[in-house]
């Protein structure tokens with residue numbers, strides 16, 4: 598089989614954050630597959646067929662990509678941020694695992710991108726300087742009980758937490774519950790960052806405390822970060838503070 602699939606991370610939104618390797622893979626593609634806002638980020642050009650689809654059909658989309666590649670096409674599958682972080686790369690391998698064994702002979706590659714938590718962290722300092730974890734708060738693909746069990750475990754472990762998919766119209770209450778659990782483990786002055794649309798024209802980043810943070814202030818374009826006990830602010834005159842977590846932990 599001569600076709601190929603490259604799963605490409607487009608980064609958080611700013612085109613300067615797209616890697617040259619990701620750009621080269623986009624330039625080589627004949628078919629472009631992805632959730633429509635991500636497909637819309639890739640300029641149209643002759644020779645590139647766009648297949649934009651709605652959210653929540655990741656595995657169908659992945660199967661489509663593999664079927665096109667099996668027919669000899671060079672296919673690019675795009676995700677925002679990094680494709681391996683709560684995105685299309687895992688869906689592609691899920692489709693590959695369950696699909697036509699012949700698909701395994703295709704050329705399949707993943708091009709990394711800058712994930713939302715790293716872009717958000719860089720804007721405000723070094724909040725992920727110590728140990729941290731990333732959790733998706735979406736209960737579309739896993740039970741809510743699993744999410745709360747994991748949250749409680751990482752809160753007890755005193756890790757900085759990056760929450761992806763914090764809230765949506767269909768999932769309006771989960772973030773409030775998560776912040777409530779955090780308040781049981783962490784001090785009211787713990788830094789909480791709401792980083793919205795990082796790298797896009799409507800970027801807005803707020804540095805709050807756990808006591809101040811309200812779920813209603815986040816939306817589906819927001820990355821929520823909850824500090825660990827060592828996460829602290831460096832205040833600055835007339836400017837937003839820096840937020841950082843020291844690497845060292847007292848023995």
Ligand code: SAH
Pocket residue numbers: 609610676677678679680681682683684711712713714717760761762763792793794795796797816817818819820821
């Ligand atoms: N693959 C993506 C994450 C997909 S899950 C990545 O690596 O970034 C979708 C969630 O990612 C959103 O609900 C939001 O929490 C976060 N997100 C994606 N892009 C973002 C951005 N530009 N700014 C802030 N959060 C973002």
